[in-house]
Amino acid sequence: MKFSIFFIFVYTISMLVLSGCEQTVNNAELPFEEKIMVEGILKADSIIEIVFSKTVPVLDTHNIYTIDTVNNRITTLQGTISIDGISYPLIHMNNGRYRIFDAQQQSIKGKIGSMYMLNASWNDKIIYAQTQIPIAHKPDILSINIDTNRSSVYGYQDYIKVFISLSYHPEDKEAIVHTINTISPFDNSFYNEIDTVNYKEFNYPQYFPPYYFTKKEIPHISSFFTWLYAPSSKTISEALYMYADSKIITKHYDKAMKEYIDTQYFGDNLGGIFGGGGTGIHWNIKGQGLGLFIGYSDNILPLPLQ
Numbered sequence: 488m489k490f491s492i493f494f495i496f497v498y499t500i501s502m503l504v505l506s507g508c509e510q511t512v513n514n515a516e517l518p519f520e521e522k523i524m525v526e527g528i529l530k531a532d533s534i535i536e537i538v539f540s541k542t543v544p545v546l547d548t549h550n551i552y553t554i555d556t557v558n559n560r561i562t563t564l565q566g567t568i569s570i571d572g573i574s575y576p577l578i579h580m581n582n583g584r585y586r587i588f589d590a591q592q593q594s595i596k597g598k599i600g601s602m603y604m605l606n607a608s609w610n611d612k613i614i615y616a617q618t619q620i621p622i623a624h625k626p627d628i629l630s631i632n633i634d635t636n637r638s639s640v641y642g643y644q645d646y647i648k649v650f651i652s653l654s655y656h657p658e659d660k661e662a663i664v665h666t667i668n669t670i671s672p673f674d675n676s677f678y679n680e681i682d683t684v685n686y687k688e689f690n691y692p693q694y695f696p697p698y699y700f701t702k703k704e705i706p707h708i709s710s711f712f713t714w715l716y717a718p719s720s721k722t723i724s725e726a727l728y729m730y731a732d733s734k735i736i737t738k739h740y741d742k743a744m745k746e747y748i749d750t751q752y753f754g755d756n757l758g759g760i761f762g763g764g765g766t767g768i769h770w771n772i773k774g775q776g777l778g779l780f781i782g783y784s785d786n787i788l789p790l791p792l793q
Contacts, residue, residue, distance in 0.1 A: 523609055
C-alpha cells in the first residue's frame with residue numbers, strides 16, 4: 488500500500504537525526520529499534536484489511552526505493568480486532584495483509600458508528616489502538632461561481648476556474664473532513680485535490696498534499712477552487728456540460744486523524760523534522776509500533792455546474 492515506503496522512510500530518517508550530523512557515522516553503528524508498522528485505514532462499507540510490516544535499520548544507500556517492502560511484511564503476527572466488544576482473530580491472507588471474518592466466513596466490512604479495537608503481537612512486541620468510523624454528513628452547497636475567462640495552467644491553455652463554498656453541520660465538532668472533487672470528461676479522468684482551508688489565488692492546480700480541517704463551530708464554511716478544462720472549440724456552456732457527472736467527495740475521519748495530519752508535513756513549525764517543534768509524527772498506534780488504525784466514511788455530492 489502507499490503508506491509502506493513512507494513509513495520506512497520516516498523511521499530511517501529519524502535514526503539519522505537522532506545520531507547527529509556533526510560527525511561521520513557508520514550505518515552499522517546507528518541505534519535501531521525494531522517496531523511493528525501498521526497500515527490500517529478502515530472505510531465504511533469496505534472490507535477491513537490491515538497490513539503489518541517491520542521497520543528496517545538505516546541502509547548503505549540514499550535511495551529509499553531500493554527497500555523491498557514486501558520482504559519486510561509480517562506474516563506470523565497474532566492478534567484480534569474487536570468490533571463493539573466482539574473479538575475476531577486476524578487471519579493472514581498474503582504479503583502481510585490481514586482480514587477478519589464473520590461466522591459465515593465472509594470478510595467483515597467497516598460499519599459507520601462501530602468502535603474498533605486492535606490488539607496484536609509479534610516477535611515479543613505488543614501493539615494496540617482503537618478507532619471509530621464516523622458518520623459522513625452531507626454538506627450544503629452555498630455558492631458556485633465560474634470565472635469564464637480561459638487561463639493557462641502549467642502551460643496548457645483553455646482552463647476555467649470554479650469557486651465553490653460548502654457548509655457543514657457536523658455532530659462531532661472534532662471530526663476531520665477532507666474535501667476533494669472528481670472530474671471525468673468523456674473517457675479522460677481529471678482528478679485534483681483541492682485546498683479546503685485557505686482560500687488562495689494560485690494560477691496552477693493545487694497538486695501538493697491536501698489540507699484537512701476540524702469542526703470547531705457549527706456550521707463550518709469551506710471555500711476552495713478547482714480548474715476545469717474548457718476547450719476553445721466549445722462555448723463555456725458546452726464545456727460545462729462535459730462535467731455534468733462531477734461530484735464533490737467529503738471524507739470524514741475519526742478525530743485521531745488530526746494529530747497525524749498536523750504533523751505529517753512538518754506541522755506549522757519547521758523546527759522539527761517530523762513536526763512542529765520537533766514533536767515527531769503522531770501515530771495512533773500504541774505500544775511497540777507506529778502507523779495508523781483510523782476509520783472514515785465518505786459522502787458523494789453532485790456538483791451542479793449549470
